Amino acid sequence: MVDNRQPIISVENVTKVFSSGVFFRTLTTAVRGVSFAMYPGTVLSLIGESGSGKTTMGRMILKLLRPTAGRILFHGRDLATIRTKAERREFYRRVQGIFQDPFSSFNPLFRVDRVFDLVFDVFFPDTPAAERAARTREALLQVNLNPERTLAHFPHQLSGGQLQRLLIARALLLNAEILVADELISMLDASTRMGILNLLVDICRSTGMSVLFITHDLALGYYVSDYTMIMHQGRLVEQGATAEVYHHPVHPYTKMLFRSVPDIGRRWDPQEKFVPEAVNREIAEFYAANRGQGMVQVSPDHAVLMSLE
Numbered sequence: 683m684v685d686n687r688q689p690i691i692s693v694e695n696v697t698k699v700f701s702s703g704v705f706f707r708t709l710t711t712a713v714r715g716v717s718f719a720m721y722p723g724t725v726l727s728l729i730g731e732s733g734s735g736k737t738t739m740g741r742m743i744l745k746l747l748r749p750t751a752g753r754i755l756f757h758g759r760d761l762a763t764i765r766t767k768a769e770r771r772e773f774y775r776r777v778q779g780i781f782q783d784p785f786s787s788f789n790p791l792f793r794v795d796r797v798f799d800l801v802f803d804v805f806f807p808d809t810p811a812a813e814r815a816a817r818t819r820e821a822l823l824q825v826n827l828n829p830e831r832t833l834a835h836f837p838h839q840l841s842g843g844q845l846q847r848l849l850i851a852r853a854l855l856l857n858a859e860i861l862v863a864d865e866l867i868s869m870l871d872a873s874t875r876m877g878i879l880n881l882l883v884d885i886c887r888s889t890g891m892s893v894l895f896i897t898h899d900l901a902l903g904y905y906v907s908d909y910t911m912i913m914h915q916g917r918l919v920e921q922g923a924t925a926e927v928y929h930h931p932v933h934p935y936t937k938m939l940f941r942s943v944p945d946i947g948r949r950w951d952p953q954e955k956f957v958p959e960a961v962n963r964e965i966a967e968f969y970a971a972n973r974g975q976g977m978v979q980v981s982p983d984h985a986v987l988m989s990l991e
């Protein structure tokens with residue numbers, strides 16, 4: 683049974699400031715005052731153009747980056763307090779990430795069968811060999827990979843899409859509760875794409891796993907997600923049930939996104955600078971007109987950032 687009442691992850695007013703540069707320190711605020719919750723058995727999309735702070739948010743949930751301010755709770759516990767080796771190991775069994783560059787998640791010297799064997803060695807060492815093989819096989823079949831052909835290969839012999847699917851299979855074996863999937867689909871060919879999206883949704887429903895689906899692609903977000911969050915310059919400007927956000931957008935930035943995607947079919951070019959000055963002015967006027975309101979619940983399942991102060 684899936685318990686939908688308690689969030690697995692709660693993000694509370696999180697900000698991330700990067701400091702970079704050797705001689706002249708440059709401060710970049712990648713994420714600003716972001717709050718949201720991840721519930722079991724749901725797909726939550728984080729949508730925004732390139733540079734809006736999506737990956738930074740995902741990496742903070744994965745404890746790969748530490749918030750500058752605010753906190754992230756996992757089953758009510760602040761991630762910053764998860765410190766010992768055993769606690770960290772258990773955290774990473776339950777919270778898994780798939781990145782745009784899946785090669786970085788694999789040891790190049792290990793064959794795929796060794797990768798899966800390690801899952802058992804580390805987390806379920808008492809599992810007998812025959813059961814290990816059967817469960818590995820089952821997980822690979824679930825993500826549409828041919829076990830015989832995949833297991834004997836090294837990571838560099840597989841495509842990015844295959845490696846991403848291996849990571850989903852790994853999360854399944856681990857019985858992970860949270861999967862952060864950052865631009866998962868961009869490395870998959872068209873024929874595999876829909877299968878994997880359907881698979882992700884099925885996994886959520888059947889196992890209660892909660893997926894943070896990070897994408898710059900409005901169409902993909904609409905297709906997979908129960909809830910949608912729109913990120914603009916590090917802020918969540920609109921969030922709620924996917925149908926609400928897509929069909930009744932309130933924030934001028936969200937409206938602009940949908941204006942520029944007339945049939946929810948267009949893909950964004952990540953390099954494209956598609957926010958014209960007019961939209962920035964419109965956003966500034968919107969905030970000024972609604973001064974003092976902040977984040978407003980416009981319906982039970984839909985919240986909008988009406989003003990910055």
Ligand SMILES: Nc1ncnc2c1ncn2[C@@H]1O[C@H](COP(=O)(O)OP(=O)(O)O)[C@@H](O)[C@H]1O
Pocket residue numbers: 700701702710711712730731732733734735736737738739
């Ligand atoms: N390690 C870092 N050091 C400095 N700036 C960073 C770092 N990582 C990301 N940024 C900056 O933070 C902002 C958000 O980046 P990112 O989270 O990767 O956005 P997205 O995933 O939406 O494209 C960008 O301006 C980016 O240049």
Ligand SMILES: [Mg+2]
Pocket residue numbers: 736737738
């Ligand atoms: Mg990114």
